[in-house]
Amino acid sequence: EPEVTQTPSHQVTQMGQEVILRCVPISNHLYFYWYRQILGQKVEFLVSFYNNEISEKSEIFDDQFSVERPDGSNFTLKIRSTKLEDSAMYFCASSESSANTGELFFGEGSRLTVL
Amino acid sequence: KQEVTQIPAALSVPEGENLVLNCSFTDSAIYNLQWFRQDPGKGLTSLLLIQSSQREQTSGRLNASLDKSSGRSTLYIAASQPGDSATYLCAVTGYKLSFGAGTTVTVRA
Numbered sequence: 254e255p256e257v258t259q260t261p262s263h264q265v266t267q268m269g270q271e272v273i274l275r276c277v278p279i280s281n282h283l284y285f286y287w288y289r290q291i292l293g294q295k296v297e298f299l300v301s302f303y304n305n306e307i308s309e310k311s312e313i314f315d316d317q318f319s320v321e322r323p324d325g326s327n328f329t330l331k332i333r334s335t336k337l338e339d340s341a342m343y344f345c346a347s348s349e350s351s352a353n354t355g356e357l358f359f360g361e362g363s364r365l366t367v368l
Numbered sequence: 369k370q371e372v373t374q375i376p377a378a379l380s381v382p383e384g385e386n387l388v389l390n391c392s393f394t395d396s397a398i399y400n401l402q403w404f405r406q407d408p409g410k411g412l413t414s415l416l417l418i419q420s421s422q423r424e425q426t427s428g429r430l431n432a433s434l435d436k437s438s439g440r441s442t443l444y445i446a447a448s449q450p451g452d453s454a455t456y457l458c459a460v461t462g463y464k465l466s467f468g469a470g471t472t473v474t475v476r477a
Contacts (some may be wrong), residue, residue: 360411
């Protein structure tokens, strides 16, 4: 069964360092998303991406964050200068149609620990 | 702003009992509602998607209902098994998914 894959599964970094989280969405999906879940809290929307551009972003997704689809398969989330409060599980998701109508499929997540 | 609430926060039942998980949302102008399962430290597994025009959706032992006008959805899991132990999340869409905090289920053997 097709699945969303994410790497790395766990990354530990020092505050102020840049981090890139990688995702391979399901191959025929057109819409891509990043969500995050701080330990013990709700899953929160970060950004949605369609047709090589951001379609929506939350207030969490500030200038420290960026997303990119560098080739036909990968979808990345970059955090330029990590802060302690960026420690969370980051989930990539994809859907065949927009989040309005389509079912979202999530990856296993990348756990980011900022020291 | 959409607020999604799930009650109870935790539930413990003996094996074989039916599970009833509740989800409520404040803005009835949704496109769809999706139920997920999350195992500890793991990702989100989609269980059921209900379009706003639908009233229920079934998959095996799972049945989810949706009452959009009252802002409620219920997930029923029949004949629970220890393997059903997990956190169950509901999420509703406007332009993005808004998640509830989840109900953590423990099924005792």
